[in-house]
Amino acid sequence: MSIPPPPAGPHPPYPSYAQAPQQYPGWPQRPPVNGIAIAAFVLGLLCFVPAAGLVLGLVALARIRKKGERGKGFAVAGSVLSSVGLALWLLMFTTGAAADFWQGFKDGVRGEGTAFALQVGQCFDEPGGSLEGVTYDVDEVPCEKPHQGEVFAAFDLDDGRFPGYDAIARTAEERCPELQSDYAMDSWAVPEHVAVYHFTPTKDSWAFGDREVTCVFGHTDEGSRLTGSLRRDAHTLDPHQIAYLEAARVLNTAMESEPMTEYVEDDLPGHRAWADRMTDALTEQSGMLRAHTWPAAAERPVADLADGLDKARKEWAKAAEATDADTFYTHYDQGYELLDPTTTVTTRKALGLATEPPSYPVAGDGGGDGSGLDV
Known part of the structure; x- marks a missing residue:
């Protein structure tokens, strides 16, 4: 039998021993690390x-x-x-250690140009140009140079849950003006373009134990700057100036307790009680003025002022005993007139204090005519 020839045409290549040898599997590869x-x-x-x-x-x-x-x-x-x-x-949050951590953090950044580093008496600029809103960085500035703010007080809020921004703001707006007179004892030396601002904790900083509210003097026009320190306390005043201002504060505190009703007849008992507080304050103030040993140049002015306070005290005492609103008004007006702030200018000049009565209502103006009874 014969073998037929292969078909014509191209043929697939035949296997060759020159091809690459067969690959055999090696050791298994290790899976990657997650x-x-x-x-x-x-x-x-x-x-x-x-x-x-x-x-x-x-x-x-x-x-x-x-x-x-x-x-x-x-x-x-x-x-x-x-x-x-x-x-x-x-554990930190439940034991108060977080507050210690926060205090340590603030201590660590003091002097490093942050809002946490601000201390009473320092003046600064806020890079954003505003004392309102959220701020962190500040630039400390010598108070004798133009500056945006001056720190005059700081206080801590009570512990507990974050009370909310509105509640914190209300507390700051109440406390900061009260603390103002400790730093700026002579309110006559505070210009009318000065306003009170405050830095408060945020919700995030509260979680780490931040409870501090910082009270700041700033310009009513945020685009303007203050120049010179407004500090008038034991750091800048002499003992005679402090003695006078502490005596004046007694009366100013009593003035601030005036009833809020618009007319005396709306609350005659409340106004009589207020007049009684005024009587006690005037007695205490004149006593403090007479008990202090004054410089020779101030002896006569202070004595005259104390005599005037005694006259005013008699009118306020009669107002406290008034049985009707008309009688109260009569003695109230006379007592108020005897406390005209201009009667203190001579004494203030002798002691080297500000001598221009504020043209705006100051602490202790008691309503009045807006000239203020801050003496």
Whole structure:
């Protein structure tokens, strides 16, 4: 039998022993390390965001089981460390350690140009140009140079839950003006273009124990600057000036307690009680003035002022005994006239205090005609 010839045409190549040898499988490759596990471990070590480290650790464990990746040790360690960190954070908040941390943070940044570094007596500029809104950075400025604000007081709010921005603002608006007279004892030396501002905690800073409210003098026109310090206290005044201003504060405090009703007849008993407080304050003030040893140049003016206060006291005492509104008004008007602020100018000049009565109502103006009874 003969073998037929192969069909014509192109033929596929025949295998050749020159081809590459067959590849045999080697050792199995190791699976990759899970990146989330590494991140969980790092966050667990840092403890800055322990909750994030715990969540990432749990996510990593789930993926490792599903994909067969390596890194279970990292994930477990990160979860454990983050759990410990989270427990420590909770302990800090419940024991008050967070407040200590916050105080340490503020102490650490003092002098570094932040709002937390501001202290009573310092003057500064706010880079944003406004004393309202949220601020962090400030630039300390010598008070003798133009500046945006001057710190005159600071106080701490009560602990507890964050009370809200409106509640904090109301407290600041009440307390800061009260503290103003401790720093600027001579209200006559505070220009009418000066306004009171305040820096308060934010919700975030409150969580770390920040409770401080900072009271600040600023210009009524935010585009303008103050020049020179408004400080008038023991740091800048002599003992005679302080003695005079402390005596004047007694009367001013009594004036501030005037009833809020528009007319005397709306609350005659309340006005009589107020007139009685005025009588006591005038007795105390004149006694303080007479008890102090004054410089020779101020002896006569102070004595005359004390005599005038005694005359005013008699009218206020009669107002306190008034049985009807008309009688009250009669003695009230006479007593008010005897307390005209201009009667104190001679004494103030002798003591080197401001001599221009404010043209705006000051603490203790008692309503009156707006000229103020701050003496």
